Amino acid sequence: MNYTDFKTPTRLDEARALLKELGDAAVPVAGSTLHVFLRDETPRIAVDITRLGLDGIRREEGNFEIGATTRVAELLEFRDDGWVLDRVADAFVSQTVRNAATVGGSIVRTFPWSDFPVALLVLNASMIITGDSDRVVDADTYFASQPFHHFQPGDLLTAIRVPPLVAGEGFGYHKERRTGSDFSRLTLAARLDVREGRVGGLRIAAGSGVPLPTRLTAVEKALVGARPGPKKFAEAAEAGLEEVRWRGSAGLSDDYIRHLASVRIVDVLTQAYEEAKGERS
Amino acid sequence: MKSITFTLNGRERSFDIEPDERFLDLLRRSGLTGTKCGCDNGMCGSCTVIVDGRAVNSCILFAFQVAGRIVETIEGIGDFDRPHPLQTAMADAGAVQCGYCTPGMVMAAKALLDQKPDAGEEDFRRHLDGNLCRCTGYVKIRDALLSCSAGARAES
Numbered sequence: 317m318n319y320t321d322f323k324t325p326t327r328l329d330e331a332r333a334l335l336k337e338l339g340d341a342a343v344p345v346a347g348s349t350l351h352v353f354l355r356d357e358t359p360r361i362a363v364d365i366t367r368l369g370l371d372g373i374r375r376e377e378g379n380f381e382i383g384a385t386t387r388v389a390e391l392l393e394f395r396d397d398g399w400v401l402d403r404v405a406d407a408f409v410s411q412t413v414r415n416a417a418t419v420g421g422s423i424v425r426t427f428p429w430s431d432f433p434v435a436l437l438v439l440n441a442s443m444i445i446t447g448d449s450d451r452v453v454d455a456d457t458y459f460a461s462q463p464f465h466h467f468q469p470g471d472l473l474t475a476i477r478v479p480p481l482v483a484g485e486g487f488g489y490h491k492e493r494r495t496g497s498d499f500s501r502l503t504l505a506a507r508l509d510v511r512e513g514r515v516g517g518l519r520i521a522a523g524s525g526v527p528l529p530t531r532l533t534a535v536e537k538a539l540v541g542a543r544p545g546p547k548k549f550a551e552a553a554e555a556g557l558e559e560v561r562w563r564g565s566a567g568l569s570d571d572y573i574r575h576l577a578s579v580r581i582v583d584v585l586t587q588a589y590e591e592a593k594g595e596r597s
Numbered sequence: 598m599k600s601i602t603f604t605l606n607g608r609e610r611s612f613d614i615e616p617d618e619r620f621l622d623l624l625r626r627s628g629l630t631g632t633k634c635g636c637d638n639g640m641c642g643s644c645t646v647i648v649d650g651r652a653v654n655s656c657i658l659f660a661f662q663v664a665g666r667i668v669e670t671i672e673g674i675g676d677f678d679r680p681h682p683l684q685t686a687m688a689d690a691g692a693v694q695c696g697y698c699t700p701g702m703v704m705a706a707k708a709l710l711d712q713k714p715d716a717g718e719e720d721f722r723r724h725l726d727g728n729l730c731r732c733t734g735y736v737k738i739r740d741a742l743l744s745c746s747a748g749a750r751a752e753s
């Protein structure tokens with residue numbers, strides 16, 4: 317990054333005014349870890365947004381409201397009924413990066429291997445963007461393309477709203493990697509609820525083996541209303557394989573990732589189902 | 598050049614920095630060369646320092662980000678004459694070979710123990726998962742660091 321100056325505002329309105337006035341000449345900086353992957357030599361003024369009080373996790377009208385500059389490590393440490401993002405934070409690189417990177421920074425400009433978009437899609441989260449007026453963008457819309465397209469100069473992601481899991485619901489998450497801090501080669505997440513022995517609702521999404529994080533709606537359709545179980549999960553996974561074009565990386569072929577997806581879809585469905593039945597180990 | 602002020606190893610200090618200067622470079626050009634540069638990419642942990650109580654990679658942090666913060670580096674926690682217990686434990690356990698990863702390991706472990714004095718093996722594994730060692734094979738490092746936990750001391 318070619319920063320020519322830096323600003324350290326302490327109020328949201330001050331930061332927004334600066335970003336708006338400076339336009340493309342400025343850029344919000346949270347954990348600043350993105351520069352490892354994005355070598356942008358355009359001269360810019362860095363506006364540090366970590367001193368605006370946009371951090372912390374709280375319960376608001378039943379939902380979790382996560383401040384955009386909350387460090388990923390705090391998501392790992394946080395505990396409350398219905399909170400599952402600690403499982404996603406745990407898979408996020410390393411503790412030193414979890415201590416620096418913010419959850420907001422990790423979903424404004426995403427990579428195929430980014431962890432949070434996949435989980436936030438299945439959790440049906442909403443992103444709160446503060447601009448001249450506040451906008452609440454649902455996860456399907458927010459992640460349909462590179463999220464930074466939703467932002468104008470002066471707009472900031474200020475919070476992420478996540479509905480908690482309730483009784484009868486379960487969450488599954490899998491990140492395929494070769495070492496603990498490796499990038500994901502395939503990410504899958506599922507949220508499922510069981511009503512009277514049948515799948516009541518299901519959201520399942522994939523990342524990394526696909527260009528952008530994406531819902532696997534064919535798997536969802538195949539399972540909603542069905543009696544859950546290994547055979548049914550395997551059938552649904554087959555349906556999901558046809559829905560997207562699976563993509564290999566780092567020496568893993570497209571076919572291998574496709575095969576892996578058939579196995580791991582069943583795994584995340586099983587994890588979510590077991591938790592929904594109250595059997596999470 | 599622009600000036601920033603922060604608390605470095607217990608003392609308030611001011612430095613003139615370039616806006617795009619990395620914090621690791623600022624430390625090393627200021628004579629604090631205990632913090633090492635292994636990968637320069639956030640992937641090895643040899644540059645670990647503690648900022649506001651959390652262990653971070655100083656190679657991917659910009660210097661301006663520490664303005665007003667509390668920073669600890671390996672120089673601040675002990676020296677040859679008065680080593681920190683973690684440094685003594687690393688030496689006693691034979692957990693240091695080339696020593697390049699050692700300052701980062703010690704700082705990551707210190708941040709954990711400051712937060713959780715009775716940290717167990719799982720905690721160390723999670724909190725040091727970004728600290729790589731290419732010499733020792735980790736077993737002696739694990740033994741050394743665990744011996745400094747209040748939990749381990751209570752057991753022995």
Ligand SMILES: Cc1cc2nc3c(=O)[nH]c(=O)nc-3n(C[C@H](O)[C@H](O)[C@H](O)COP(=O)(O)OP(=O)(O)OC[C@H]3O[C@@H](n4cnc5c(N)ncnc54)[C@H](O)[C@@H]3O)c2cc1C
Pocket residue numbers: 343344345346347348349350351352353365384385408409413416417418419420421422423424425427429430431432467471472473474498499500638639640657
């Ligand atoms: C070695 C390494 C490995 C990694 N591996 C993974 C991994 O496996 N999985 C994973 O998910 N992530 C991983 N990451 C982290 C990820 O790629 C991003 O670097 C990180 O999440 C960005 O967060 P940040 O707070 O540092 O954001 P920054 O780098 O500060 O910002 C990122 C972008 O978002 C913008 N921005 C930030 N916050 C806001 C806001 N509130 N409103 C508007 N715009 C904003 C910035 O202008 C910038 O364009 C890794 C990072 C490193 C360094």
Ligand code: FES
Pocket residue numbers: 633634635636637638639640641642643644645654655656657
């Ligand atoms: S030098 Fe900073 S993580 Fe390797």
Ligand code: FES
Pocket residue numbers: 692693694695696697698699729730731732733
């Ligand atoms: S002792 Fe050489 S890298 Fe760890």
